[in-house]
Amino acid sequence: MKRLVLMFMAVxxxxxxxxxxxxxxxDLHGYARALSxxxxxxxxxxxxxxxxxxAGAIDESILDDWLESPGFEEQVILEHREQFWNLLxxxxxxxxxxxxRSGTYFNNRRARYTRLATQTHCGDFEATVDEFNSPxxxxxxxxxxxxxxxxxxxxxxxxAPGTTVKVCAYDAQTxxxxxxxxxxxxxxxxxxxxxxxxxNMQWCFDNNRERIIETALVTxxxxxxxxxxxxxxxxxxxxxxxNMFVNGASAHFFRHLVPFAEANYESPVAIEDLPDIPFTxxxxxxxxxxxxxxxxxxxxxxxxxxxxxxxxxxxFYGAFLCAEFMPTETALEGDDPSVLPSPDLQRRSGCxxxxxxxxxxxxxxxxxxxxxxxxxxxxxxxxxxxxxSVCAVTGTSCPDICDDYYVTRPSHTDELPYLGWASVYAxxxxxxxxxxxxxxxxxxxxxxxxxxxxxxxxKNASGWLLNxxxxxxxxxxxxxxxxxxGNYRTLVKQIVMSGPYWGGE
Amino acid sequence: xxxxxxxxxxxGTKDVALVDTVVPExxxxxxxxxxxxxxxxxxVEPSVxxxxxxxxxxxxxxxxxxxxxxSGGIVWGGGSSSDWNDHFDTLGVADYQLRVESDRQPSVMFxxxxxxxxxxxxxxxxxxxxxxxxxIDDPDSAVxxxxxxxxxxxxxxxxxxxxxxxxxxxxxYLTLYTSVRARTDSSDHAWGSVCQxxxxxxxxxxx
Numbered sequence: 001m002k003r004l005v006l007m008f009m010a011v012x013x014x015x016x017x018x019x020x021x022x023x024x025x026x027d028l029h030g031y032a033r034a035l036s037x038x039x040x041x042x043x044x045x046x047x048x049x050x051x052x053x054x055a056g057a058i059d060e061s062i063l064d065d066w067l068e069s070p071g072f073e074e075q076v077i078l079e080h081r082e083q084f085w086n087l088l089x090x091x092x093x094x095x096x097x098x099x100x101r102s103g104t105y106f107n108n109r110r111a112r113y114t115r116l117a118t119q120t121h122c123g124d125f126e127a128t129v130d131e132f133n134s135p136x137x138x139x140x141x142x143x144x145x146x147x148x149x150x151x152x153x154x155x156x157x158x159x160a161p162g163t164t165v166k167v168c169a170y171d172a173q174t175x176x177x178x179x180x181x182x183x184x185x186x187x188x189x190x191x192x193x194x195x196x197x198x199x200n201m202q203w204c205f206d207n208n209r210e211r212i213i214e215t216a217l218v219t220x221x222x223x224x225x226x227x228x229x230x231x232x233x234x235x236x237x238x239x240x241x242x243n244m245f246v247n248g249a250s251a252h253f254f255r256h257l258v259p260f261a262e263a264n265y266e267s268p269v270a271i272e273d274l275p276d277i278p279f280t281x282x283x284x285x286x287x288x289x290x291x292x293x294x295x296x297x298x299x300x301x302x303x304x305x306x307x308x309x310x311x312x313x314x315x316f317y318g319a320f321l322c323a324e325f326m327p328t329e330t331a332l333e334g335d336d337p338s339v340l341p342s343p344d345l346q347r348r349s350g351c352x353x354x355x356x357x358x359x360x361x362x363x364x365x366x367x368x369x370x371x372x373x374x375x376x377x378x379x380x381x382x383x384x385x386x387x388x389s390v391c392a393v394t395g396t397s398c399p400d401i402c403d404d405y406y407v408t409r410p411s412h413t414d415e416l417p418y419l420g421w422a423s424v425y426a427x428x429x430x431x432x433x434x435x436x437x438x439x440x441x442x443x444x445x446x447x448x449x450x451x452x453x454x455x456x457x458x459k460n461a462s463g464w465l466l467n468x469x470x471x472x473x474x475x476x477x478x479x480x481x482x483x484x485x486g487n488y489r490t491l492v493k494q495i496v497m498s499g500p501y502w503g504g505e
Numbered sequence: 506x507x508x509x510x511x512x513x514x515x516x517g518t519k520d521v522a523l524v525d526t527v528v529p530e531x532x533x534x535x536x537x538x539x540x541x542x543x544x545x546x547x548x549v550e551p552s553v554x555x556x557x558x559x560x561x562x563x564x565x566x567x568x569x570x571x572x573x574x575x576s577g578g579i580v581w582g583g584g585s586s587s588d589w590n591d592h593f594d595t596l597g598v599a600d601y602q603l604r605v606e607s608d609r610q611p612s613v614m615f616x617x618x619x620x621x622x623x624x625x626x627x628x629x630x631x632x633x634x635x636x637x638x639x640x641i642d643d644p645d646s647a648v649x650x651x652x653x654x655x656x657x658x659x660x661x662x663x664x665x666x667x668x669x670x671x672x673x674x675x676x677x678y679l680t681l682y683t684s685v686r687a688r689t690d691s692s693d694h695a696w697g698s699v700c701q702x703x704x705x706x707x708x709x710x711x712x
Contacts, residue, residue, distance in 0.1 A: 019560075020560060022555070022557050022558070022559075023557070023558040023559055023560045023561075023712070024557035024558040025557075027667070029665050029666055029667050030665075030712070032665065033665040033712050034558070034712045037563065037567050037571070037712050041564075041566060041567050041570055042567065042570045042571050042574050043571040043574060043575065043665055044665065045574065046662060049661070049665065053667075078564075078566075081599075081601060082599065082601075082605070082606065082607075084601075085601040085602075085605050086601050087600060087601035087602050089602055305601075465558070466556075466557065466558045466559065467558060467559040467560070467561040468554075468555045468556060468557065468558065468559045469554065469556065470556055471556040474556065499557075500556055500557045500558060501557075501558050502558070503557065
């Protein structure tokens with residue numbers, strides 16, 4: 001039976017022997033406790049302690065078991081939540097939000113089209129409706145201000161099968177298409193009185209369901225960390241993994257709600273690959289990502305938590321390169337107020353200290369919607385648009401897509417060379433113009449070529465486990481090993497078996 | 506002094522004149538100046554940065570889960586969800602929105618809630634049916650050797666320390682036990698106090 005090689009050198013070198021000063025000098029019991037808490041988040045069980053006492057050491061097999069345990073996965077997930085800042089509390093989709101008044105659900109955003117005025121109460125009476133929950137002619141009450149009150153119907157909502165809730169009849173309508181052929185399952189039906197929330201209210205949600213969906217998007221990131229460990233610990237899998245993890249809530253969101261905001265969202269998984277599970281299914285299922293995804297860095301949970309491309313780049317820079325943007329002392333000195341500042345932040349004094357690097361890095365997310373989670377392919381948004389260029393140069397009216405995504409209305413002479421170019425390509429120098437098409441994985445690949453990425457992974461892991469910075473020599477040794485195998489579990493094992501973690505007593 | 510007090514309380518002003526008065530010196534004595542360098546130099550903290558593992562406080566989750574495991578599954582508060590979970594924000598657990606880094610200081614707030622959790626957990630652990638709280642056959646035993654053995658067992662369970670006698674803190678726990686038992690005439694109360702003391706000691710929550 002192979003036992004851990006206990007290193008006494010650290011204690012000898014530092015001369016530290018007080019466990020309150022140097023926890024690495026604790027006895028075997030202290031080591032077992034620290035190891036178990038760090039790796040599993042809980043103290044050793046009585047049986048485990050007895051086994052360790054009987055053996056007089058922690059067998060490597062015990063350590064391996066702990067490193068393979070679900071508890072270890074949870075600890076690594078928690079450590080990575082600190083890197084991701086993983087939480088969502090946003091307004092996902094305002095147009096499909098249900099409010100509740102007097103115990104009745106209604107969509108106030110659409111009330112001006114259904115009841116002809118916002119905040120109109122649909123009434124405390126049961127509606128007379130047809131098989132689509134549409135109020136029958138003559139059953140709708142006309143109020144003094146001209147607004148309509150149609151009454152409510154009882155609906156079995158998708159979030160609570162087997163129960164019923166009161167819903168204003170117009171909002172409970174189940175038409176797929178209107179009499180005029182408008183699709184009610186997309187944003188096209190927003191202004192249509194005949195469109196409602198669909199069968200079982202599947203096209204709408206309230207605040208509680210929004211929280212559940214957001215939790216599902218957050219948990220996807222956690223599950224990708226778990227998958228990385230369960231697949232062996234190859235850290236690169238976080239960035240090039242081919243799956244996301246969906247439960248009933250997120251599958252419902254992608255299938256039924258995303259079509260109402262296609263400018264902002266897309267399903268990261270082809271609809272036919274989404275699991276056909278009810279909203280209430282809480283288990284997370286792996287589903288294959290579309291080709292253009294780059295692991296966690298394009299996960300909805302990441303994109304929606306860090307809503308701007310600069311914010312996305314900044315978090316990656318801090319979390320995975322252990323660096324931060326710091327201007328020099330003189331950097332923020334003011335410009336000449338009589339000169340219109342350049343919109344190119346890479347050149348604007350006061351900004352360039354950070355933005356000379358940040359702008360090209362933010363461009364790695366250039367094909368991802370800001371304040372959203374949608375990918376724009378080269379077909380959707382070509383880097384250069386002749387049509388947008390023409391309207392920009394001639395000053396004629398531009399299509400919405402040009403105004404939304406292209407440089408068309410220059411406010412500074414620095415923008416003139418980029419008229420007709422997609423905004424994300426503007427001001428990018430040299431090979432930086434390739435960044436939007438490389439995607440964030442391009443940045444990961446570039447940093448992986450240097451020791452920066454590995455050194456940061458080591459710094460994060462050793463900071464977590466040692467609660468101190470590793471010595472330069474030790475950090476270099478761990479980094480060199482991580483550069484070779486890129487295995488996160490092996491890195492953790494190296495650290496907890498090292499002298500700096502426990503010198504042995 | 507007594508004479509002075511008697512005179513002071515007598516109310517007569519003329520009597521005060523009988524007391525010797527202290528005449529201040531014309532000029533106060535010049536004290537020797539003390540420069541900063543005269544204090545000498547001493548190294549308060551080691552200047553070498555620590556590169557070895559440093560003690561850290563348990564996270565709130567670790568404290569919650571460890572207490573539950575040690576006590577055989579007792580959840581603080583007795584509900585389906587631990588009361589620890591209700592205090593995440595107060596205890597500085599990162600929510601990644603307003604706070605992106607968890608507070609790991611052994612703060613007064615942490616110790617207050619740890620004390621509450623320990624109080625509840627210890628009470629129910631001791632009184633629980635089939636509880637494995639005690640390491641001795643007779644929990645009410647007043648025999649010092651039994652009490653000492655139980656303390657060692659409890660310390661092993663709660664703080665993960667070796668079951669070897671000799672550490673001075675064992676005597677402190679013994680003193681705590683005997684004093685509480687003497688005042689309350691209840692071994693349960695006495696063991697509850699020892700249990701709570703062990704959970705709230707840094708030997709439990711620092712590692």
